[in-house]
Amino acid sequence: MPDAKPIRAGTRRTCGQGHRLLEHTADIGILAWGKTREDVLLESARGLCEILVNGNSRHGGSQRLQVRLQYDVLEELLVAWLNELIYLIGTRGFVPRELTIEHLDNDRLEATLDGWNPPPTGLKLKTEIKAATYHQILFHRLGDRWLGKVYLDL
């Protein structure tokens, strides 16, 4: 089985979607973009994993999780989504490998997360993130793209 890496990125610009990390005095932010809202959620997650997890994989236990989130305001969904991932990674020991947004409408998100638990040797948590914050949160359409911005409290 070939080595697989945790979902990560660097600055991705593939098929009109991507993300980059933003500087902040004490912490860090993620700017994500794509053609759809789902792209923004996935790119934000990729940025999160880039901050959280280091290393290459060996063999580890695999796990599939379902995430269901309800929301009132789209920006608040972005925070809730990343905080759910922060909880699963930081507390439950789950490292995502592949994320699929199954359903997204005006008040509900359903996603499938495939990953490792426990994580393989060589994959380590490198940063403690307290939470994704609502500070200057953005998640909206700009022209023909969707854009998301979120700051993380380290």
Add this chain to the structure above:
Amino acid sequence: MTVPIEQIDACRWRIPRHGKMRSEGLVFADAKMMQTLENDPALQQVCNVASLPGIIGPSMAMPDIHWGYGFPIGGVAAFDVDTGVVSPGGVGYDINCGVRLLRSALQREEILPQLSELADRLYQSVPAGVGSQRRDFRLTRPEEQRVLEQGAGWAVAAGFGDSDDLAHIEAGGALPGADPHRVSERALERGRAQLGTLGSGNHFLEIQYVDRIFDPRAAEQLGLSEGQVTVSIHTGSRGLGYQVCDDSLHSMLQASRKYGIELPDRQLCCAPIQSREGQDYLAAMAAAANFAFANRQLITAWVRSSFEAVLGKGPTVLGMGLIYDVCHNIAKLETHTVAGRSRRLCVHRKGATRAFPPGHPETPAAYREVGQPVLIPGDMGRYSFVLVGTSGALAESYGSTCHGAGRLLSRHAAKKRVRGRNPEAELARQGILVRATGRATVAEEVPEAYKDVAEVVGVIEQAGLGRIVARLRPLAVVKG
């Protein structure tokens, strides 16, 4: 957006009311600090806080001000308990992040031969680093609830420290009104394995020595003398506090919409203090604060036992008494005199420390003549300071002062600055040992990433918000 600023004097700057501000802003800083803030969002954050309902007096910022979430770091604001709001963004995710300082009967020269062993032992005894957990110490659910209710008192009753410690902790080591039932299952889960751990980032455990005494009378009252070994502990409520804050923000966003509160920044979401949402937050925040008090109490016990084991001396000989323990991320219900009238206020201190003066009923009896101790950590290469509170602070800033050095460089910029260097080796050449889990954390926390805390406390003393008692220099630092 440029924030209008008017200089009042050498260490005070006014932000006049404008836009939706309900009061003015007041920044304690010198001219050099204000220059570095020119393009910093922190000043806009001072304005944003001033727009919240029920604010009494100015929205303030201490000289360690920098960009935060909602409130600026170094932000202080008070709200009328009947007409004002409480905001989790005015406390932060790390509820009751704070500092405690232990004295000792040891002199620097006595421990130098065993400093490396002491540092190793502390590093083994107190888990630090990303996701740090204890394997030897796990709370049951009923015990965790008692921790949330009793704070440091729970730890003392469980054999970690003695009752004299409690008299030297802000709020006696437990905030009243804590309700564990206001804390979510997820928060309890995140906290359960983390009690007794340091965490990561800017948290630390540091062996120090008293390098200089500035106020001999106050130093004597605090039990500090030149050359004496001290230990500082900087940590907070760990994952439990972070989750309480996140849960509360979700609730407060809905509450802000419900009560028609306009928010300049969603992170400033809030609710009337007297509302169900406001009361629920205060009860959950108090519970998380008590978790942090218990955390620092447990770590204190392991620090003491580490010194005993390595130096082969008993507790009486070591004399590792607690000088004080302060919060620097908290909201507290306090009575203050405003325009000659006594008022009950909810004082938010976000990266700011309480600094009550001599004679204040909440200043511990042992220090009633000199004032409440204020512990201001610097970076790991230079120094930290011990101050005492003043009547000036009580009169002007609701008895509040700074909390630390404040960051100058982002984490990314700090790592870039030290590329190709070995910060731990550089510190070792200065005689400072570092024990750290994450090399990246050490790079992010290098001394040049921070303001010079001497400049910060210099402004504090000039403004009358604290009086410097002693300077401490690091000998060994444990970081996550």
